[in-house]
Every structure is written in structure tokens, then in C-alpha cells.
Amino acid sequence: MNTKNTKLKFDEMKVIELKKYCKENGIKCISGLKKQDIINKIKCAIEEEELISKISEIEISEKSEKNDFYTNNLCLKKIRSNPKVTNEDRIPDAWKELKKNWGYKCCVRPKGHVGYCKTNFKDMFIVNDFTKKFVNSTHTAIYLTPGNDDFVFKNRASRLYPNFLTSEQERKIKTKEKKPCAIPKKDASTPYDIACAYIDWITFMINVYGFEKHIDKDVYETSGIRDLLEKSKQNLINFYKNRQIFDRDGKSICVITKKRIDLNDIAEAGRDNRVRIKNTDIQLGHNIPRSDEYITITGCNLLPMSRRGNFILGENTFTDDIWIDELRNIVCNCL
Numbered sequence: 017m018n019t020k021n022t023k024l025k026f027d028e029m030k031v032i033e034l035k036k037y038c039k040e041n042g043i044k045c046i047s048g049l050k051k052q053d054i055i056n057k058i059k060c061a062i063e064e065e066e067l068i069s070k071i072s073e074i075e076i077s078e079k080s081e082k083n084d085f086y087t088n089n090l091c092l093k094k095i096r097s098n099p100k101v102t103n104e105d106r107i108p109d110a111w112k113e114l115k116k117n118w119g120y121k122c123c124v125r126p127k128g129h130v131g132y133c134k135t136n137f138k139d140m141f142i143v144n145d146f147t148k149k150f151v152n153s154t155h156t157a158i159y160l161t162p163g164n165d166d167f168v169f170k171n172r173a174s175r176l177y178p179n180f181l182t183s184e185q186e187r188k189i190k191t192k193e194k195k196p197c198a199i200p201k202k203d204a205s206t207p208y209d210i211a212c213a214y215i216d217w218i219t220f221m222i223n224v225y226g227f228e229k230h231i232d233k234d235v236y237e238t239s240g241i242r243d244l245l246e247k248s249k250q251n252l253i254n255f256y257k258n259r260q261i262f263d264r265d266g267k268s269i270c271v272i273t274k275k276r277i278d279l280n281d282i283a284e285a286g287r288d289n290r291v292r293i294k295n296t297d298i299q300l301g302h303n304i305p306r307s308d309e310y311i312t313i314t315g316c317n318l319l320p321m322s323r324r325g326n327f328i329l330g331e332n333t334f335t336d337d338i339w340i341d342e343l344r345n346i347v348c349n350c351l
């Protein structure tokens with residue numbers, strides 16, 4: 017986009033047209049601004065957008081070699097998103113090279129979709145107590161880091177938070193004072209990886225037995241989402257060739273215990289699953305375990321695991337046989 021031409025065009029536009037442009041392009045906080053200030057705000061947004069697209073084009077082209085399902089089938093357009101940074105002075109300068117200010121999330125809708133770009137499929141679900149809880153817990157699990165104590169690591173922050181530290185770095189600067197300034201590196205992700213992770217997770221969830229009654233068929237069938245999620249299911253089956261990840265009827269299971277997942281295991285109205293826990297509660301399981309060395313909130317790495325199943329897998333890799341051999345030995349020694 018040429019900023020010079022864009023400026024001329026905006027100068028000729030009426031304030032109401034400028035406001036409409038801002039709304040359509042996710043440019044916020046313009047109420048009460050004069051015409052020239054709105055134009056300046058748009059200019060800044062366009063320049064920022066150009067910078068972001070240069071960075072992400074390189075990143076996406078690198079990733080697409082790994083698994084082209086996501087780049088071929090998801091919109092992935094950038095949606096402005098900037099987590100608020102706090103207590104940055106607490107991080108030693110030498111560690112600040114880790115900082116990564118993404119400034120956006122990727123759209124998860126099907127490539128070529130109509131309507132606004134979005135980071136979720138919220139509109140695909142019929143609104144009721146179950147789906148409200150489900151939409152909320154999905155957002156928390158995929159887009160936010162797990163709960164933390166707020167001393168150094170923020171409690172439930174965006175996985176795209178600019179500053180992230182290893183556990184060792186956290187220990188070095190931890191004091192008795194609560195001054196949250198970063199997220200754990202092992203929970204951090206990128207806009208592209210998080211979009212891929214979201215699609216995988218939704219694919220597993222809508223294949224839970226009984227889920228169909230909560231889906232708005234009109235949106236599901238006409239928006240291209242059905243087609244996308246069917247392809248996504250096949251992509252996962254192809255990836256996990258040596259493991260069963262759906263049962264014979266194509267329904268979702270705890271991939272460790274192989275027990276079919278019940279709707280109450282993913283969201284139960286009236287039960288807080290952090291307080292009243294069940295062994296069958298479904299958690300965000302990983303194929304390769306969380307680590308400071310690589311990104312684990314990404315495509316083809318999240319799997320539904322029951323609390324019990326996740327515990328059994330421990331810090332092992334799901335597709336490796338170590339944990340199965342271990343279980344086999346335990347059983348053999350008991351007989």
C-alpha cells in the first residue's frame with residue numbers, strides 16, 4: 017500500500033467515511049478526535065501493518081514447509097492485537113533480545129472467507145450455558161498462558177506477550193515483590209502457530225460425542241468452516257499415523273486412555289473444573305512436551321487428554337513408544 021496516495025485519498029474523505037474505514041480495519045480509540053488526528057492514526061496503522069507483513073511473510077514461508085495444510089486452508093490475515101506491557105524495567109537489558117512484539121493475531125477462518133477476519137469460531141455455536149463456558153475455556157487454553165503467581169510471570173497473559181523468560185531467568189530475578197513482567201518461554205507462541213493450534217483444538221472438540229447439538233448448522237455449513245474442519249481432521253489423522261486419535265466412529269477420545277470424551281468432560285455448566293476435579297476432565301495435552309527450547313502451542317502438537325491420561329504420559333512424547341513400554345512393563349511385573 018502506498019502511504020502517499022492513501023494520504024491524499026483520506027484527505028478527501030468525510031469524517032463519517034474515515035470512521036467507517038477505522039471500524040472496518042480494527043483501528044480503535046478514534047472517538048472525539050479531529051479529522052486530521054484520525055488521518056494520522058490511520059497513517060500510523062498502515063505503516064505498522066506494512067512492517068508487520070514484511071516480518072510475517074518470512075515467518076509464514078518458513079513454517080509452510082513443515083505442514084502446508086494451515087497455509088493452504090486458513091485465511092491467516094493479520095488482526096491488530098497488542099498486549100499491554102508492564103514492569104519491563106525489571107528485565108535485565110541483556111535478556112531483552114528475547115522480546116518479540118508481534119502486534120497482531122492471525123485470522124483462523126477458511127481462506128477466501130466472507131465477512132470480518134476473526135480469531136475464533138464463536139459465531140458457529142448456538143448460545144447456551146454450555147457453549148458460553150466452552151468458548152471461554154477454549155480462548156483461555158489456546159490464547160492465554162496457564163495461571164501463574166504474578167511475582168515475575170503474569171497470571172493468564174497472552175501467549176503473544178512480548179517478553180518471555182526461561183524458568184532459570186525467572187528464578188534469578190524473583191523477589192518477594194509481585195511485579196509481573198513476562199510469561200514463561202515454554203508457554204509462548206507466535207500468531208501463526210497459535211492459529212494452527214486453535215484449528216486443531218476446535219477440530220477435536222467438535223468431534224466430541226454429542227457436540228453437534230450445540231452447532232449452528234447455518235453458519236457451519238455456509239461459511240466454509242465445515243469443509244475446513246473436515247480437512248483439518250484428516251490432516252491430524254495423517255500426522256498421527258502411529259496412534260489412534262479418534263475412535264471407530266470418528267469421535268474424539270482421550271488419546272492416552274482411549275476413553276470416549278463426554279461433553280461434561282470439556283465444559284460442565286455449574287461445575288468449576290479447577291475446584292471440583294474429575295479424572296476424565298479434558299486438558300490441553302501435548303505431543304512433544306512443553307519446553308523452553310521450542311514452541312509447543314502450534315499445529316499438530318495439541319491433543320485432548322484426560323487429567324488421568326495427561327498424568328500417565330508425563331513428560332514423554334505421545335508418538336514415541338517409551339510411555340507405552342513403561343506401562344507394559346508395569347503390567348507384566350504385576351502379573
Ligand SMILES: [Zn+2]
Pocket residue numbers: 091092093123124125129132133134
Ligand atoms: Zn480472514
